[in-house]
Amino acid sequence: MNITKSAQGWTIALLLLLIGLIMSAYTSWTPSNGLLDFSLIGLVVWTLIVTHMTIQTVTVYLHRTVAHRGLSLNPFVSHCFRFWIWFTTGMSVKEWAAIHRKHHAKVDTLDDPHTPIYFGLGSVSQLLKWVFVEGVSKYVKESHNPKTIEEYGHNTPNDWIEKHLYALHPFLGVGVLLGVTNVVLFGLPGLIIWGIQALWIPVFAAGVINGMGHWFGYQNFKREERTADGKLRFPNVAYSTNMIPVGILIGGEELHNNHHAYPVSPFFARKWWEFDLGSVTIRLLCLLRLAKLRTPFTATNKVQGLYYRMFNMGA
Numbered sequence: 043m044n045i046t047k048s049a050q051g052w053t054i055a056l057l058l059l060l061i062g063l064i065m066s067a068y069t070s071w072t073p074s075n076g077l078l079d080f081s082l083i084g085l086v087v088w089t090l091i092v093t094h095m096t097i098q099t100v101t102v103y104l105h106r107t108v109a110h111r112g113l114s115l116n117p118f119v120s121h122c123f124r125f126w127i128w129f130t131t132g133m134s135v136k137e138w139a140a141i142h143r144k145h146h147a148k149v150d151t152l153d154d155p156h157t158p159i160y161f162g163l164g165s166v167s168q169l170l171k172w173v174f175v176e177g178v179s180k181y182v183k184e185s186h187n188p189k190t191i192e193e194y195g196h197n198t199p200n201d202w203i204e205k206h207l208y209a210l211h212p213f214l215g216v217g218v219l220l221g222v223t224n225v226v227l228f229g230l231p232g233l234i235i236w237g238i239q240a241l242w243i244p245v246f247a248a249g250v251i252n253g254m255g256h257w258f259g260y261q262n263f264k265r266e267e268r269t270a271d272g273k274l275r276f277p278n279v280a281y282s283t284n285m286i287p288v289g290i291l292i293g294g295e296e297l298h299n300n301h302h303a304y305p306v307s308p309f310f311a312r313k314w315w316e317f318d319l320g321s322v323t324i325r326l327l328c329l330l331r332l333a334k335l336r337t338p339f340t341a342t343n344k345v346q347g348l349y350y351r352m353f354n355m356g357a
């Protein structure tokens with residue numbers, strides 16, 4: 043580390059200490075409680091809410107809206123999602139969309155940026171290695187491939203704030219502001235919440251979906267299914283799997299095989315007993331006129347899950 047960088051680090055540390063001292067003198071902030079003084083249960087619930095907000099942002103905005111253009115969002119809502127991505131993950135929308143589109147284009151071949159097929163997830167140790175290390179390192183490696191970003195990164199944000207803040211300082215949000223916010227709100231325990239928030243997407247998106255979504259679970263749609271004239275019925279399915287039928291924890295991304303069968307559909311549930319929480323969010327945004335589906339509902343592009351039948355939504 044050179045002298046300038048270490049001086050910058052010390053300046054930031056002293057500045058944070060000073061802010062902490064001023065806050066403890068003039069507000070109810072203490073290092074152990076922060077401004078909000080939540081109980082342990084309160085802290086757990088808060089962590090679950092903010093991490094789930096990030097999951098919803100990834101599935102509804104990054105995945106279904108930007109990468110696959112299954113719906114369009116009101117510009118304000120869209121920007122809230124963009125801010126949250128920068129603030130809690132530091133990921134570039136353009137890079138994420140490009141790498142994901144390449145994954146679909148080259149699914150489960152040697153050119154797929156993050157298929158686990160050639161890695162082998164046969165043992166528990168390999169599975170853990172993928173979920174915690176390999177998944178995210180493959181993503182990061184591909185994000186440094188300019189050819190991929192150029193070839194697949196079209197139709198992604200490229201405005202003033204993207205150039206001057208989000209793309210220019212990708213880790214200012216998650217690396218500094220999110221940590222400061224958490225310490226202000228919760229004191230030093232906020233640092234633990236910060237760590238969990240920062241790890242949530244690398245583990246659940248890069249690790250679990252990109253790995254286990256092509257290895258573990260059941261398939262509604264099989265790669266070898268053919269039409270009457272001999273063509274593959276679902277050419278994009280490959281080895282993708284639905285991990286579990288109820289998609290809540292990862293916002294519906296659990297239904298990865300269904301998604302590969304109908305990649306442009308913003309709805310991932312295909313059976314009456316499957317549930318996709320992300321499509322509930324989309325449906326709510328549509329009802330509030332904050333989102334619009336790109337293509338009208340068709341037999342293959344409507345949600346066929348239980349909640350669709352119960353509420354007769356979107357026909």
Ligand SMILES: [Zn+2]
Pocket residue numbers: 145252255256282298302
């Ligand atoms: Zn996939």
Ligand SMILES: [Zn+2]
Pocket residue numbers: 105109110142146301305
């Ligand atoms: Zn996709």
